[in-house]
Amino acid sequence: MENWNLVRDTGLMKLFSTLPVAFFQKERWFADRNCQLELVLADSIQFIRTSPHQPVLTFNLFQTRPFHGYYYYLPLLITQNRIGDQEALFEKNSYFFYDAIPTYEYVTLTEDFIQNQAVFSAAHGSFQFQSFSSEVNRPRVRLQGSTSNSLLFVAREYLLKNYRRIYPGVNPELKISTSLAGVDSKQIPEIYGSINYHQSDSDYTLGIIMETVENFGTGWERWGRLVKELSSENEQLLQDEAELLGRALGVFHGELGTIAKKSGEFLCFEGTDLEERVDNISNNLRELVSLPETQSIVAKLKDVKKGLFQKKLGAKFRIHGDLHLEQVIKTGAGWRFLDLEGEPLKPIPERENYDSPLKDLASMLRSISYRFCGEAANNRGIEGKISSALTEGYLDGCREVKADFLPETAEFQWLLILFQIERAAYECLYELKYRPDWLWIPQSGLADLARRL
Numbered sequence: 001m002e003n004w005n006l007v008r009d010t011g012l013m014k015l016f017s018t019l020p021v022a023f024f025q026k027e028r029w030f031a032d033r034n035c036q037l038e039l040v041l042a043d044s045i046q047f048i049r050t051s052p053h054q055p056v057l058t059f060n061l062f063q064t065r066p067f068h069g070y071y072y073y074l075p076l077l078i079t080q081n082r083i084g085d086q087e088a089l090f091e092k093n094s095y096f097f098y099d100a101i102p103t104y105e106y107v108t109l110t111e112d113f114i115q116n117q118a119v120f121s122a123a124h125g126s127f128q129f130q131s132f133s134s135e136v137n138r139p140r141v142r143l144q145g146s147t148s149n150s151l152l153f154v155a156r157e158y159l160l161k162n163y164r165r166i167y168p169g170v171n172p173e174l175k176i177s178t179s180l181a182g183v184d185s186k187q188i189p190e191i192y193g194s195i196n197y198h199q200s201d202s203d204y205t206l207g208i209i210m211e212t213v214e215n216f217g218t219g220w221e222r223w224g225r226l227v228k229e230l231s232s233e234n235e236q237l238l239q240d241e242a243e244l245l246g247r248a249l250g251v252f253h254g255e256l257g258t259i260a261k262k263s264g265e266f267l268c269f270e271g272t273d274l275e276e277r278v279d280n281i282s283n284n285l286r287e288l289v290s291l292p293e294t295q296s297i298v299a300k301l302k303d304v305k306k307g308l309f310q311k312k313l314g315a316k317f318r319i320h321g322d323l324h325l326e327q328v329i330k331t332g333a334g335w336r337f338l339d340l341e342g343e344p345l346k347p348i349p350e351r352e353n354y355d356s357p358l359k360d361l362a363s364m365l366r367s368i369s370y371r372f373c374g375e376a377a378n379n380r381g382i383e384g385k386i387s388s389a390l391t392e393g394y395l396d397g398c399r400e401v402k403a404d405f406l407p408e409t410a411e412f413q414w415l416l417i418l419f420q421i422e423r424a425a426y427e428c429l430y431e432l433k434y435r436p437d438w439l440w441i442p443q444s445g446l447a448d449l450a451r452r453l
Contacts, residue, residue, distance in 0.1 A: 060075060169348040170203055176318060177340060187337055188337050223371055235385075242390040259318075265317055268316070286298065296450050311411055316355050369445045
């Protein structure tokens with residue numbers, strides 16, 4: 001373990017056994033930033049390095065007080081000296097406490113544990129490091145970079161992704177990725193290993209190590225660059241790439257449908273599935289009373305209830321669930337899909353709910369609206385062309401896999417609009433709360449969807 005030794009008690013644990021939420025209020029992943037809570041250490045393993053400064057690396061699970069049913073995974077690197085210009089989370093008794101995840105010490109030690117399938121008993125459970133592939137056994141090189149979502153590039157060969165808010169159960173990303181590997185999917189990066197915590201009868205996924213895919217950036221980045229340098233050539237390239245993305249999504253849904261059939265989780269999506277959903281959409285829209293589009297949409301949704309509730313609307317099964325342009329990367333061969341964990345602030349059972357695959361398509365169409373409203377307010381016609389290319393590509397991909405999960409053509413259009421309204425209503429509520437200057441983007445989307453409805 002590269003001169004790291006497991007210790008049962010460093011004497012430092014009392015310094016981080018409780019933490020104020022104020023330390024994490026600026027973090028995107030921290031869901032309790034507006035609450036008057038404190039974090040309490042639930043379980044921990046600690047390692048000390050045999051070096052002059054003897055840094056301590058701890059793998060920790062914290063829970064809120066009062067407990068809300070989930071943990072936060074917060075590894076800490078504890079030193080007696082500051083680390084360059086890196087900002088410490090806090091300082092106590094002349095010790096500096098750093099978020100360990102973006103540090104070389106955490107990455108290399110985690111890599112070593114996964115290679116060796118290590119298991120460490122803690123006070124209330126065990127931390128387990130599982131390897132699925134020999135791909136991890138590559139020469140180590142320096143850390144390449146990190147993002148605010150705790151993604152760490154390691155050795156140019158793989159990516160270490162750490163989850164922060166931890167619910168009971170195997171993370172859907174790990175579960176569905178291993179299932180997709182079973183059908184030889186080329187639509188997602190390969191999973192090489194995982195970090196887990198086991199406690200009595202519950203398993204928790206703390207992180208995964210996965211293939212690094214050479215790419216030209218996320219869909220958001222890639223298309224943003226093309227729009228900023230807009231030309232007839234780039235406009236055609238945007239449409240071609242949108243068609244490829246749609247086709248990839250159709251094939252991806254075909255693979256998810258195959259998995260669902262094998263496990264008996266491929267079910268009929270019927271109009272009755274929409275009853276509560278339409279009511280929820282209407283209630284969300286009523287909260288947006290200041291937007292003129294909402295009253296018209298609420299009235300028309302009553303007709304939707306009458307027209308669709310007696311129909312069969314294709315199939316429902318486990319889909320991506322949180323798809324947008326930052327969840328796909330452009331590669332030389334096409335597109336790959338990322339972040340299959342679902343909506344990370346929801347409990348795992350809710351993230352694994354079955355749904356119509358058209359929800360993913362609708363979410364991507366709404367993401368396109370954000371991309372092109374934000375970058376090209378004077379080129380709204382491009383948004384329509386890109387959206388049409390994406391939808392046509394999706395239908396081509398579905399035909400390629402002989403999809404049997406889509407509704408008939410008329411119902412397809414209605415349902416796709418309905419899912420976009422659902423997403424746009426959520427976006428309006430979000431922007432009102434966090435980014436009121438952005439409200440015009442989903443509001444203009446609602447106005448367009450009202451006309452189409």
